[in-house]
Amino acid sequence: MEIAARPKPISISGHCKVCGQVKNHLNLSLHQNTGVIIQRYSKTYSGEMCRDCAKELFYKVQLHNLLFGWWGTISFFVTAANLCMNTVSYIGYSLKFKKTFA
Numbered sequence: 313m314e315i316a317a318r319p320k321p322i323s324i325s326g327h328c329k330v331c332g333q334v335k336n337h338l339n340l341s342l343h344q345n346t347g348v349i350i351q352r353y354s355k356t357y358s359g360e361m362c363r364d365c366a367k368e369l370f371y372k373v374q375l376h377n378l379l380f381g382w383w384g385t386i387s388f389f390v391t392a393a394n395l396c397m398n399t400v401s402y403i404g405y406s407l408k409f410k411k412t413f414a
């Protein structure tokens with residue numbers, strides 16, 4: 313007796329929010345901070361993303377935080393928190409992706 317392979321789960325919409333292609337994807341949120349001494353600007357990237365787009369966005373946001381996030385008193389601490397949270401989020405995303413689609 314042969315057991316049928318378990319179908320790979322995919323969301324109803326089936327499209328990656330970033331590239332728009334139909335691929336396996338999961339939700340990911342990444343936080344970006346830009347410090348400009350007396351002000352700061354924050355941006356959140358959130359949505360269903362395929363693995364390639366998530367990886368590319370993770371490196372882009374982390375690089376931005378490392379280069380432009382630190383400039384300001386509050387920004388210094390916000391950027392440190394963002395770098396940690398983004399890393400934890402991305403590791404969680406990668407582990408869940410492997411577990412779900414491997």
Ligand SMILES: [Zn+2]
Pocket residue numbers: 328329330331332333335361362363364365366
């Ligand atoms: Zn994508």
